[in-house]
Amino acid sequence: AQSVSQHNHHVILSEAASLELGCNYSYGGTVNLFWYVQYPGQHLQLLLKYFSGDPLVKGIKGFEAEFIKSKFSFNLRKPSVQWSDTAEYFCAVTRNTGGFKTIFGAGTRLFVKA
Amino acid sequence: DAGVIQSPRHEVTEMGQEVTLRCKPISGHDYLFWYRQTMMRGLELLIYFNNNVPIDDSGMPEDRFSAKMPNASFSTLKIQPSEPRDSAVYFCASSTGTPEGQPQHFGDGTRLSIL
Numbered sequence: 001a002q003s004v005s006q007h008n009h010h011v012i013l014s015e016a017a018s019l020e021l022g023c024n025y026s027y028g029g030t031v032n033l034f035w036y037v038q039y040p041g042q043h044l045q046l047l048l049k050y051f052s053g054d055p056l057v058k059g060i061k062g063f064e065a066e067f068i069k070s071k072f073s074f075n076l077r078k079p080s081v082q083w084s085d086t087a088e089y090f091c092a093v094t095r096n097t098g099g100f101k102t103i104f105g106a107g108t109r110l111f112v113k114a
Numbered sequence: 115d116a117g118v119i120q121s122p123r124h125e126v127t128e129m130g131q132e133v134t135l136r137c138k139p140i141s142g143h144d145y146l147f148w149y150r151q152t153m154m155r156g157l158e159l160l161i162y163f164n165n166n167v168p169i170d171d172s173g174m175p176e177d178r179f180s181a182k183m184p185n186a187s188f189s190t191l192k193i194q195p196s197e198p199r200d201s202a203v204y205f206c207a208s209s210t211g212t213p214e215g216q217p218q219h220f221g222d223g224t225r226l227s228i229l
Contacts (some may be wrong), residue, residue, distance in 0.1 A: 101162070
């Protein structure tokens, strides 16, 4: 079955620590990739997206993600987290052939200690 | 620009009652999605529409759930009869439908509690 896997359900970091959240998908063919963030009590917001071109994508708030096609991965990174990054992060994949359906991963809850 | 607007923000009702959730997508967006979010199951796509037509409703849990989109600016998700296990946050999202697949814009959600 086609799926999106986020390896860590919960991550706890101290401020200034580096962050990497894993995301793997199981679709073949062309895909579009997204990371969304959901701050406590709020709706999902787009962090960054990859459609084509440079596989290293930079998003808002210092986040970046790297698309590695051979590994079917799209990991999210940030060199130095802040307390305000405490949120839940969702990886999402949209198939680019026929149809239009986005599948979300289960999410990773990040807690940053001040 | 106004974002995706959902109403109500919160609803608490007794099991067996009919629940209607409402969504107004961003003007010009031709895709509309309904999601359910729970601690146990995460974010689940229930149904999505393109140009007011339901395209994929395979995520709708059972016949008690129904969704309509009578026009480009309004959609409803109805649960009848409601059950306690339907308690969740329901999100509506919209997007434009370019071939590349644009990101979705989410509403603030409706927090539904069925007693």
